[in-house]
Amino acid sequence: MEAERTKQKPCPVKVTVDLISGKWKPNILYCLLDRTQRFGELQRQIPGISRRILTLQLRELERDQLIIRMAYSEPIKVEYALTEYGRSLVPILLTMRDWGEVYLARHEQQPVFMS
Amino acid sequence: MEAERTKQKPCPVKVTVDLISGKWKPNILYCLLDRTQRFGELQRQIPGISRRILTLQLRELERDQLIIRMAYSEPIKVEYALTEYGRSLVPILLTMRDWGEVYLARHEQQPVFMS
DNA sequence: CAGGATCCGGCGAGATACTG
């Protein structure tokens, strides 16, 4: 271990992108932007995702400290929310959301190219 | 075609993330943030990437209109730069770069968890 | 110098079935 003294530091943009990429992570983070959500709610709001994959993606986000899992026994349920650390990504997520909406508006009428 | 009237609109965050994710796209965009770069320069600045993969990633970014390819014959060379459209992503990229640098500073000393 | 052509392997994601 500790080899490669010439180890050059990773690209900071890549570091950030890697944490939020993954097939369904953007959707999950988008859903958690404004409120805490239950497992089932997330699954319903993300059409096409299976419980298994949703679980895996949530586990990774949790491992990276971006979200937190809260299990309750009273009414049996599990809730997910952004952590304080995850909240530091909110500005980025909001900007990406806005950018993406412009992108979608631009592409929904024009099938391929823009005017 | 034109099926599914109940087609619900894609997650705008995912749309944006998808355009800039891909194994090496964050690195490429990071390199093109402040200046135009030649193919060889990009390859040298992104250790570990092969010419083939670099080409493929560049082609995708070009197809998505985020970068432009400029080939010259005089001194034979090819330059890549962000398009005007790609420049609209700069604020996001800069914020991600800053966030990533904080992340790296936080993780370089502490192998696993923070204090 | 900046690619294209081929071949190949791994890993993330999906389908399905079972459970505390």
Place this chain on the structure above:
DNA sequence: CAGTATCTCGCCGGATCCTG
């Protein structure tokens, strides 16, 4: 309700060699 256990597959990315 919110998972876990298997099995499977496609495709993205990598290695290597060739070229205008």
